[in-house]
Amino acid sequence: MDAWSKGPDMGCRIENLSVARGGRAVLAHVDLVLVPGEVAVLEGPSGSGKTTLIRAIARLIPSTGSIATGGAKPSLIFQHHALAGRLSVEANTLVGALGRVGFLRSAFGFWPAEERALARRHLAAVGLGGLEERRADQLSGGQRQRVAIARALMQRAPLMLADEPVANLDPENAEAILVLLRDLARREGIAILVSLHQPGLAERFADRRLTIVDGRLVEP
Numbered sequence: 001m002d003a004w005s006k007g008p009d010m011g012c013r014i015e016n017l018s019v020a021r022g023g024r025a026v027l028a029h030v031d032l033v034l035v036p037g038e039v040a041v042l043e044g045p046s047g048s049g050k051t052t053l054i055r056a057i058a059r060l061i062p063s064t065g066s067i068a069t070g071g072a073k074p075s076l077i078f079q080h081h082a083l084a085g086r087l088s089v090e091a092n093t094l095v096g097a098l099g100r101v102g103f104l105r106s107a108f109g110f111w112p113a114e115e116r117a118l119a120r121r122h123l124a125a126v127g128l129g130g131l132e133e134r135r136a137d138q139l140s141g142g143q144r145q146r147v148a149i150a151r152a153l154m155q156r157a158p159l160m161l162a163d164e165p166v167a168n169l170d171p172e173n174a175e176a177i178l179v180l181l182r183d184l185a186r187r188e189g190i191a192i193l194v195s196l197h198q199p200g201l202a203e204r205f206a207d208r209r210l211t212i213v214d215g216r217l218v219e220p
């Protein structure tokens with residue numbers, strides 16, 4: 001029995017993953033194992049396939065090969081955080097618990113007390129303690145991305161996928177968000193795959209740096 005088959009204590013194992021887009025091969029024979037607590041940064045020029053890889057691992061687009069994520073759906077963070085602007089910070093965070101609570105209860109705001117407590121804990125962890133009742137459209141860009149991270153944490157997924165999560169932020173906020181993601185990876189034992197455009201940030205925050213070159217994943 002290898003480490004993976006003992007249970008969902010590994011972020012993900014990808015074997016021989018290939019993806020075509022618009023009839024053209026974008027990724028070919030990609031292998032990748034991510035372990036809990038590590039932050040892997042995905043780099044590569046525009047159009048090299050970073051978003052494609054993240055979307056394929058999240059099963060948002062078809063691929064061939066195998067993707068094992070410990071039986072749990074990965075959580076996802078995007079460049080555009082897609083919050084409901086009129087809802088509170090807490091309500092947006094609770095959306096991450098939809099898979100456990102069900103649509104009807106959540107639609108009427110009947111969230112279990114333990115889920116509310118968890119949301120507040122995650123909001124405190126991302127530095128938004130005290131802002132639970134504020135409307136999401138009254139937050140700064142950095143604060144909104146923190147809500148998106150808290151919402152992702154609510155999913156309790158062993159793997160978090162973050163596609164250009166700091167692309168819209170100023171350097172100070174970008175750095176703060178990456179510090180937060182790295183701390184969360186360590187503390188919560190989550191494996192994080194994050195695509196970044198800025199090599200300086202990648203160098204500072206990555207445990208591993210992965211680059212897509214001609215459809216292959218290269219690790220120097």
Ligand SMILES: Nc1ncnc2c1ncn2[C@@H]1O[C@H](COP(=O)(O)OP(=O)(O)OP(=O)(O)O)[C@@H](O)[C@H]1O
Nearest residue numbers: 021022023026044045046047048049050051052053
């Ligand atoms: N829906 C689509 N239909 C056809 N081709 C697509 C589609 N989506 C992406 N592609 C192509 O797949 C390739 C990889 O795109 P992808 O968005 O993954 O790149 P990326 O590395 O994330 O780029 P960027 O850094 O600019 O976000 C590109 O050549 C792109 O044109």
